[in-house]
Amino acid sequence: xxxxxxxxNSLLPDEIMDTEAIEDVPQSxxxxxxxxxxPSDDTSIPMETDTPMASENLGxxxxxxxxxxxxxxxxxTATDSPLSISPGSQLxxxxxSTSSPILTLKPTLATSTATTKTxxxxxxxxxxxxxxxxxxxxxxxxxxNHQIILNKVASSQATEAAKSAGTPPQVIKQEGQKLLVTAxxxxxxxxxxxxxxxxNKPGISQTAADTKSPAPQFKVVTIGGRSDLKPxxxxxxxQVTTLQAQQLKTVQIAKKTPASSAAPIKFIITKTVNSKTLxxxxxxxxxxxxxxxxxxxxxxxxxxxxxxxxxxTSIQSLPGKKIAISPLKTPSKVTVVSVASPTSxxxxxxxxxxxxxxLGQQILTVQQSTSASPVKVATSQSAAQNIKPVQxxxxxxxxxxxxxxxxxxxxxxxxxxxxxxxxxxxYVRLVTATTASSTGQPSGPSTSSIQTAKPMVVSTGAVRxxxxxxxxxxxxxxxPKPLTSAAQVVTTTQTQQRLIMPATPLPQIQPNFxxxxxxxxxxxxxxxxxxxxxxxxxxxVTQLQQSPxxxxxxxxxxxxSAGIQTQARLPLNGLSAxxxxxxxxxxxxxxxxxxLKLYCDCFANGEFCNNCNCNNCFNxxxxxxxxxxxxxxxxxxxxxxxxxxIGKGKEGEADRRHSKGCNCKRSGCLKNYCECxxxxxxxSSICKCIGCKNFEESPERKTLMHLADxxxxxxxxxxxxxxxxxxxxxxxxxxxxxVVSSGGGRLPYTFVTKEVLEATCECxxxxxKKAEQTHQPRAEAERMILEEFGHCLMRIISSAGKAKADCxxxxx
DNA sequence: GAGTTTGAAACT
DNA sequence: CAGTTTCAAACTC
Numbered sequence: 001x002x003x004x005x006x007x008x009n010s011l012l013p014d015e016i017m018d019t020e021a022i023e024d025v026p027q028s029x030x031x032x033x034x035x036x037x038x039p040s041d042d043t044s045i046p047m048e049t050d051t052p053m054a055s056e057n058l059g060x061x062x063x064x065x066x067x068x069x070x071x072x073x074x075x076x077t078a079t080d081s082p083l084s085i086s087p088g089s090q091l092x093x094x095x096x097s098t099s100s101p102i103l104t105l106k107p108t109l110a111t112s113t114a115t116t117k118t119x120x121x122x123x124x125x126x127x128x129x130x131x132x133x134x135x136x137x138x139x140x141x142x143x144x145n146h147q148i149i150l151n152k153v154a155s156s157q158a159t160e161a162a163k164s165a166g167t168p169p170q171v172i173k174q175e176g177q178k179l180l181v182t183a184x185x186x187x188x189x190x191x192x193x194x195x196x197x198x199x200n201k202p203g204i205s206q207t208a209a210d211t212k213s214p215a216p217q218f219k220v221v222t223i224g225g226r227s228d229l230k231p232x233x234x235x236x237x238x239q240v241t242t243l244q245a246q247q248l249k250t251v252q253i254a255k256k257t258p259a260s261s262a263a264p265i266k267f268i269i270t271k272t273v274n275s276k277t278l279x280x281x282x283x284x285x286x287x288x289x290x291x292x293x294x295x296x297x298x299x300x301x302x303x304x305x306x307x308x309x310x311x312x313t314s315i316q317s318l319p320g321k322k323i324a325i326s327p328l329k330t331p332s333k334v335t336v337v338s339v340a341s342p343t344s345x346x347x348x349x350x351x352x353x354x355x356x357x358x359l360g361q362q363i364l365t366v367q368q369s370t371s372a373s374p375v376k377v378a379t380s381q382s383a384a385q386n387i388k389p390v391q392x393x394x395x396x397x398x399x400x401x402x403x404x405x406x407x408x409x410x411x412x413x414x415x416x417x418x419x420x421x422x423x424x425x426x427y428v429r430l431v432t433a434t435t436a437s438s439t440g441q442p443s444g445p446s447t448s449s450i451q452t453a454k455p456m457v458v459s460t461g462a463v464r465x466x467x468x469x470x471x472x473x474x475x476x477x478x479x480p481k482p483l484t485s486a487a488q489v490v491t492t493t494q495t496q497q498r499l500i501m502p503a504t505p506l507p508q509i510q511p512n513f514x515x516x517x518x519x520x521x522x523x524x525x526x527x528x529x530x531x532x533x534x535x536x537x538x539x540x541v542t543q544l545q546q547s548p549x550x551x552x553x554x555x556x557x558x559x560x561s562a563g564i565q566t567q568a569r570l571p572l573n574g575l576s577a578x579x580x581x582x583x584x585x586x587x588x589x590x591x592x593x594x595x596l597k598l599y600c601d602c603f604a605n606g607e608f609c610n611n612c613n614c615n616n617c618f619n620x621x622x623x624x625x626x627x628x629x630x631x632x633x634x635x636x637x638x639x640x641x642x643x644x645x646i647g648k649g650k651e652g653e654a655d656r657r658h659s660k661g662c663n664c665k666r667s668g669c670l671k672n673y674c675e676c677x678x679x680x681x682x683x684s685s686i687c688k689c690i691g692c693k694n695f696e697e698s699p700e701r702k703t704l705m706h707l708a709d710x711x712x713x714x715x716x717x718x719x720x721x722x723x724x725x726x727x728x729x730x731x732x733x734x735x736x737x738x739v740v741s742s743g744g745g746r747l748p749y750t751f752v753t754k755e756v757l758e759a760t761c762e763c764x765x766x767x768x769k770k771a772e773q774t775h776q777p778r779a780e781a782e783r784m785i786l787e788e789f790g791h792c793l794m795r796i797i798s799s800a801g802k803a804k805a806d807c808x809x810x811x812x
Numbered sequence: 813g814a815g816t817t818t819g820a821a822a823c824t
Numbered sequence: 825c826a827g828t829t830t831c832a833a834a835c836t837c
Contacts, residue, residue, distance in 0.1 A: 592831065598821055599831045637822080663819065672834055673818045 587612035595619035596630035598641060603630070606642055646679045661687035669694035670704055752796065760792040 588609060590600045595617045598604045602612060602619055609619040618626045634641040645659050658676050662683060667673045669683050669692045676683045676694055682701075683694045693700040767788035771781035 586833090588832080590832065593821095597831080599833090601833085604821095634821095641821095660820095665819080667818065667834095671818080673820090675820075678834095 588614050590614040590617070594626075596623075596627060598634060603627075604642070645675060646681060656681050657684040658687065661685075662689050663687070664689040664692065666691075668692065668700065670698075670700055756796060760789070760796075763788050763792050 585605065585607065586601070588595060588600050588602050589612070591614070593599045593603075595603050595609050595612070595614050596619060600609070600614070600619060602609045602614075607619075608621065609617045617623075618630070620627070631642075640659070643659070646656050647659050656679070658679065658681065662669060662674050662676045664674045664687075667677075669677050669687070669689050672678045674683075674689070674694060676687060676689075682696060683689055683692050695701065764785050767785050768781060771784045776784065
């Protein structure tokens with residue numbers, strides 16, 4: 001079964017946690033394409049943002065008073081009811097906390113016949129649709145005309161803005177769009193609500209994308225607390241949510257709440273927008289990006305909130321899944337790779353696949369829960385259509401469980417990179433497995449795809465980041481390394497699928513997401529043994545992305561592959577990727593640090609040791625636990641330990657400078673001991689060096705530069721000379737290569753024997769003597785010699801040709 | 813290649 | 825935060 005459709009995954013990174021988009025989206029035109037700012041430098045990215053809980057456009061209304069207002073909204077029929085959530089499976093929405101926000105969803109569709117039942121409950125609002133899920137969160141969802149009104153009662157922990165003034169209830173109009181609402185609350189149970197695409201309605205402006213493609217648009221709203229964020233598991237019937245790949249605009253409204261405290265509420269609203277436009281991004285400090293990967297067929301009756309299941313998709317295996325989330329040392333690429341979870345009878349079971357991105361916890365989580373009980377889910381027709389050729393990645397699981405990740409081979413790969421500016425980490429989004437995926441065959445024609453990278457905003461608890469998604473074309477292949485360490489296999493016996501980021505707090509890496517060290521295996525979320533996180537070096541990811549078909553691991557363990565640890569070519573010390581790519585990193589020689597301290601360049605650069613000369617190296621996947629610990633230690637000591645020391649200049653390399661400055665005392669900053677000099681930058685005011693000569697006007701520096709340039713020129717010349725000589729030799733060998741063939745072939749060089757050469761030289765000398773005796777001028781003498789040389793050559797050639805002819809005749 | 817120098821990282 | 829130690833790379837011979 002498909003846990004997540006490729007399209008959905010592709011969309012996942014987009015605009016996650018875009019809270020600003022909420023405000024920017026006009027109510028009249030919710031699907032209006034608000035251009036999202038391109039990923040910018042880390043400097044430009046607000047590191048921390050307190051997002052108001054409620055935005056006007058979203059109609060999120062946070063009430064300052066933390067009254068627990070509980071309302072249960074129940075939709076009776078799965079088919080016709082606007083809310084098609086089947087009651088059979090009830091998912092408590094964790095939104096309900098001490099401060100329980102009220103979320104009101106009002107589908108305003110006039111044609112909706114479904115009965116919406118709202119009940120006040122002390123415990124919290126529960127929304128039951130189609131018998132699938134029960135939303136226990138204190139919010140009300142009323143569907144009318146595709147409008148969802150989220151009324152949230154501001155929790156005590158709501159953002160300051162929310163606290164300061166209760167925001168009026170905000171209405172989200174999902175005209176002609178599908179609305180996905182995911183609530184993740186204290187209980188860690190996300191709620192996914194999908195409003196089926198109702199088709200064009202009068203008065204509803206359709207986006208260009210809508211007109212072009214029937215693909216429904218979605219808005220995904222995720223509500224949940226970061227700390228308590230947990231995958232929806234469950235008891236609830238399997239719900240496969242596939243996200244319409246085309247256009248998502250994700251708006252996240254999150255509250256930054258203490259992990260320990262209850263009632264963390266975050267809203268992530270993903271809104272479909274024009275596929276090629278980027279929506280403005282707003283990030284809320286606690287970054288929890290939840291996405292419901294839900295795709296519903298256009299056929300589905302309007303006003304229905306569906307937990308859709310992609311048909312034809314079955315997860316074949318993979319109870320446990322290990323996901324390698326690999327950090328990239330380059331400026332922050334994060335790719336979330338979702339691993340499909342195995343489900344039996346996937347086709348008949350609904351799978352709830354909440355996708356959670358908890359940046360605050362530095363984890364992206366894609367979860368899929370499956371239940372034995374078949375759940376009837378509105379199957380999105382488009383989902384099946386969107387199924388594309390996939391790549392399968394098998395990730396080793398514990399207990400013999402196997403994970404397989406299907407990565408679409410199509411232009412819209414399920415593996416995407418997320419770049420976090422200023423961060424070296426690289427995350428991979430794993431693709432969920434589909435039935436066809438196991439075979440690598442697309443179950444159906446793919447109708448929609450996002451082929452172009454889209455910037456993504458990832459906001460962590462303290463950081464908001466624009467995360468550009470690397471276009472599929474740039475994806476590289478990952479050579480999987482054997483995952484033998486327990487840390488890597490975050491095992492789980494269950495069939496859940498979770499990838500991206502852990503919803504639960506990860507103590508291992510508390511520093512903000514951007515500081516996440518390269519290469520880290522994230523431990524499974526507490527309580528949930530099914531989830532595994534692994535942060536691996538960026539090169540893994542890049543390689544993986546290039547790989548058409550990658551098997552990360554099989555049932556028990558990854559096959560040991562020698563080339564797994566290929567070092568990433570990442571920007572180092574401010575150098576561009578191209579620069580670093582051109583020159584391979586030097587192998588380290590660590591002996592005592594186990595390559596788990598910043599002494600080790602590999603470790604410091606977020607790379608696994610590969611082809612190094614180190615002893616007792618722990619900087620590899622086999623020692624991921626230790627490595628993770630070391631990373632944490634380093635980050636505790638210096639949260640920016642893994643950030644590039646050389647910051648980007650504003651206008652080119654001239655402005656590059658060392659982040660901390662050097663402390664040289666004896667080298668004059670003119671040797672590679674000096675980090676500034678090594679990075680080919682001049683010392684700055686922040687340097688504390690003594691006797692610095694590494695400044696612009698320094699004569700010593702200029703001299704060194706000239707010498708260095710001269711040396712470089714010499715090296716280049718030598719290289720060129722060698723190349724030329726080599727080619728000449730090669731050419732000569734080619735010409736003299738004996739060729740015995742009938743007609744037209746080269747003459748055998750064997751005719752140029754020593755005797756022939758001696759004879760030729762004698763002839764030439766004789767000619768020279770003759771010229772000397774006759775007192776010929778020098779020019780004439782040279783001419784005579786050359787002429788004689790020509791005669792000699794002619795005779796040699798003649799003899800060789802004659803011999804060749806004889807040979808050929810004999811052979812015949 | 814061995815030994816020395818150097819400065820960042822780690823430690824106290 | 826400052827001083828000291830540790831460490832591995834850079835450098836010298």
